[in-house]
Amino acid sequence: MALADGDDATGMDQFREIFDESARYRPNVGAAAYDQIISLEHLSEADVSGLGIDLGTTNTVVGTPEDGIVLNEPSFMLVREKEPHHALSIGIDARDLVGRNPVGVTPVRPMRDGVIVDLESARAFVTAVIKRAAPSRHYGLRPKGVFAVPAGATSLERRALLEVGHEAGLRKVGLIPEPVAGALGCGINPLEPRAHLVVDIGGGTSEVTAFCFGGMLSHRSCRLAGDELTNALSHYLRTEHNIIVGELTAERVKVGAPETAEGQSLVVEGRDAVTGRARLVTLETEEIVDALRPTAIGIVQTLAECLEDIPAQAIGDVMSEGLLVLGGGSLLRGLSQLLEESFGLPVKTAERPLTCVAEGATACLDHPEVVAAYSD
Numbered sequence: 619m620a621l622a623d624g625d626d627a628t629g630m631d632q633f634r635e636i637f638d639e640s641a642r643y644r645p646n647v648g649a650a651a652y653d654q655i656i657s658l659e660h661l662s663e664a665d666v667s668g669l670g671i672d673l674g675t676t677n678t679v680v681g682t683p684e685d686g687i688v689l690n691e692p693s694f695m696l697v698r699e700k701e702p703h704h705a706l707s708i709g710i711d712a713r714d715l716v717g718r719n720p721v722g723v724t725p726v727r728p729m730r731d732g733v734i735v736d737l738e739s740a741r742a743f744v745t746a747v748i749k750r751a752a753p754s755r756h757y758g759l760r761p762k763g764v765f766a767v768p769a770g771a772t773s774l775e776r777r778a779l780l781e782v783g784h785e786a787g788l789r790k791v792g793l794i795p796e797p798v799a800g801a802l803g804c805g806i807n808p809l810e811p812r813a814h815l816v817v818d819i820g821g822g823t824s825e826v827t828a829f830c831f832g833g834m835l836s837h838r839s840c841r842l843a844g845d846e847l848t849n850a851l852s853h854y855l856r857t858e859h860n861i862i863v864g865e866l867t868a869e870r871v872k873v874g875a876p877e878t879a880e881g882q883s884l885v886v887e888g889r890d891a892v893t894g895r896a897r898l899v900t901l902e903t904e905e906i907v908d909a910l911r912p913t914a915i916g917i918v919q920t921l922a923e924c925l926e927d928i929p930a931q932a933i934g935d936v937m938s939e940g941l942l943v944l945g946g947g948s949l950l951r952g953l954s955q956l957l958e959e960s961f962g963l964p965v966k967t968a969e970r971p972l973t974c975v976a977e978g979a980t981a982c983l984d985h986p987e988v989v990a991a992y993s994d
């Protein structure tokens with residue numbers, strides 16, 4: 619497994635090896651799905667090219683089988699207020715205007731909790747993402763795409779994503795549950811007859827999912843994740859230090875905490891809540907960690923409840939292999955330890971927690987049987 623436990627081979631190399639070995643296992647797919655596999659196998663070389671897309675609440679990551687990750691940008695789109703469904707720019711340029719946008723233009727987030735809330739905004743955003751990720755590589759051939767979708771997405775939310783993908787110019791669109799894609803991106807074969815438990819702590823949602831042999835065993839999610847941690851920090855600064863900071867500043871402080879060595883401090887700039895003047899505050903790393911702890915405990919405890927739904931036999935697999943944690947929230951200082959204590963299981967953090975879902979979605983372009991198995 620290409621996890622942060624010292625393996626040399628890349629996740630994809632290992633996955634391919636494991637995958638070839640496991641070809642003897644018949645994936646859990648229906649007749650219609652097998653037709654799809656057969657038709658995809660007969661595509662020509664040029665036809666097979668495509669994009670693996672993780673449209674996250676916070677970050678959008680896109681990969682191609684040829685070049686690996688080709689786009690990794692914040693999920694923001696800059697629009698004119700008069701033309702809310704036309705993207706002026708996307709990604710970091712749009713995100714940097716949060717809290718400092720001039721009159722008439724607004725940075726918007728087209729995804730909420732990992733799903734589409736407004737079809738037209740999402741269409742404009744996905745169209746711009748595809749244009750940037752696959753400029754003119756296909757010489758007129760529209761690429762196909764595999765989107766990673768939250769495991770708990772409703773059929774309406776899944777349909778919305780399929781529709782947006784087609785309308786944004788993708789020729790064929792497949793969906794794969796995010797935890798399955800994340801595991802695949804870490805070198806795990808999701809079709810093997812062995813249970814895996816994955817925790818994904820993203821920006822909008824935290825999810826825990828158990829799966830085995832092409833099917834789901836159990837799933838829980840909560841809307842407490844990275845954004846709530848950022849809000850908790852803003853709230854703490856306001857109540858304990860009387861200072862108001864913007865969303866981007868609070869996010870920078872949260873993300874900066876793990877890199878700051880113990881005993882070190884971080885200077886934060888904001889507006890005094892009483893006088894309205896600019897003011898600097900010095901925060902100790904431990905203070906930041908303490909301010910975030912109650913929210914982090916809330917996330918982890920909610921997820922730990924999922925264990926009750928997992929069959930006993932599957933727990934045995936997870937005990938021996940450990941729980942895989944991914945998503946940007948997994949980088950929070952002390953989180954792995956908290957997960958270990960709450961779940962009572964060994965925890966492994968994905969080597970590339972922010973991109974492994976897109977890497978797995980990209981791998982699905984070469985392995986349509988995985989998409990077919992998890993499409994129900």
Ligand SMILES: Nc1ncnc2c1ncn2[C@@H]1O[C@H](COP(=O)(O)OP(=O)(O)OP(=O)(O)O)[C@@H](O)[C@H]1O
Binds near residue numbers: 824948
């Ligand atoms: N080093 C870090 N420490 C703490 N949090 C981090 C770190 N790096 C990124 N994050 C947080 O991770 C979150 C983004 O993670 P990710 O990109 O996995 O989310 P997403 O896939 O866009 O969201 P979702 O899966 O909910 O749709 C943000 O809230 C960000 O602040």
Ligand SMILES: [Mg+2]
Binds near residue numbers: 674675732796818945
């Ligand atoms: Mg995500």
